[in-house]
Amino acid sequence: MIETHTPLVPAMPRRHGFAQALRSEWTKVRTARATAWTPLVMAAIVPVIAVFVGVTTSIQPDDTILGGSLTGAPPAQMAAAIFGVLVITSEYSTGTIRSTLAARPQRTTVLAAKAVIVAGSTFVASFVASVIGYQIGDLLLSGEGYAQGDAMPALVGVAACFAATGVLGVAIGTILRRSAGAIVAVIGIVMLPSLFGPLFGDWQRWVAGASPAAALQKFTQTSDATPEVVGSLGPWPSLALLGASTVAVLAASIWLFKCRDA
């Protein structure tokens, strides 16, 4: 005889159960290799490159210590975007998405929980990484005659850029559903505007200035981020622009996620 029935204490089905969705998504991120490691790699890039820059003093004479210490921030930002992508595309590639949606048919809740997990973990990890990177840079570069740069609240802004970029990754991953395509797309969005910006002449500041990387560079106060290159919009308005466009793409992805078959 097979015993199937052991009395369960049914948790009262709460109306939305967002906390349950968050817990479940956090466990998923934690227990799959790709999604567990990407944020750690992201966080490691910044201090490692800060050590490299500090030891070799490979910064421009007009750069700030803050900007030099955070030289690793742009590549780390790409890792944040990739992390965001993988959180959703790994579900499509393995078929886990069907288990997820059968267990929680409220699709907006599912995607919102993923976005919150990605935003929260990239914010915390990149903030810690930037603070450590800046401390390392400060230790190795102070007294060399470089301007200091204003660390606070700029480092909070840096972390917010990472969070927005991670969420953008979730949105693009949801729209494209395949890891490879979505990673290419999201790296393109983060990198291409500053890469191809110079081709646009006077328009460079608009093309490159609207990219997620531009907002980040304005916060790190690197000498590369001149108004000619990334526009004259301040760091916080740039962040607001990045946040607003991320929310817009996320809204579009939620709409698609809701009306497509899984």
Next chain:
Amino acid sequence: MIQVSELTKRYGDTVAVDGLSFEVRPGRVTSFLGPNGAGKSTTMRTIVGLDAPTAGRVIVNGRRYDELYAPLFEVGVLLDAKGVHGGRTAFNHLWWLAQSNGIPRRRVGEVLDMVGLAGAADKRVRGFSLGMGQRLGIASALLGDPATLILDEPANGLDTEGIRWNRDLMKVLAHEGRTVFVSSHLMSEVQLAADHLIVIGRGRLIADTPMREFIERNSETVTVVRSARPTELRAVLEGCGARVDPDAEGRWRVSGVSASAIGDLAAHHGIGLHELTPAYSSLEDVYTRMTQPSVEYRAVPAPSPQEARTR
């Protein structure tokens, strides 16, 4: 209880399910049968809200699936063994599922015990055999102790012992008063496990009947007869218009006359009978005959090159 009414699902020009209506009731094992491409998996995906119906509706335990806020307590689903991330351990897979519905952690260990995977709890699913993956899928369906189970090909990849275990499990679940809705391709298995059949072909309902009735109604009635005087018996039966064929064990398989008529005829002619057994076709025979038209209809012959050119 699952209620499917006037369900239609189109993918582009392809009609996968076409105006399908049926009910799956609690307390019995309902087998869902149909040839490949008949729309079984599509129907099951629609029931659990993965695919949106083009028309019609599906109600599970009185509500639409997307109105269930902790569905694992009400509906357990095994859609395919592949809905699992290979890099996760069996325990972690069940644990995130449990968390999404507020199911306590100890329950994960319990369902792993039930399906016999307790020893593999901390192994990555990637290394699982097809049968172990299937057991994990069944464990996830049982996680919330649900009143309704929807299982797509649960016996797929199980070994002989596993198939038997799965059959017993389904019977126990139905006996406990649950709704058990199972699709399968193994007719011999269905014949042993199912109480009720829902058969579809090309997205339409072919039959929705108790299994016994399905076989009895659609079998050719054949009676197996053994006698000490077979030649005389044959002549008598054929004289009454019956068809008489020998079977492998030297008995007659008689069709066209009922068993009672055979008994009476034999008595009338003073021929002793050693065996008189009404035999039904197997489920497989009946099923194959019933679904043949819908299978054939799907195989539309390609137009000849000439025809194609003139179009």
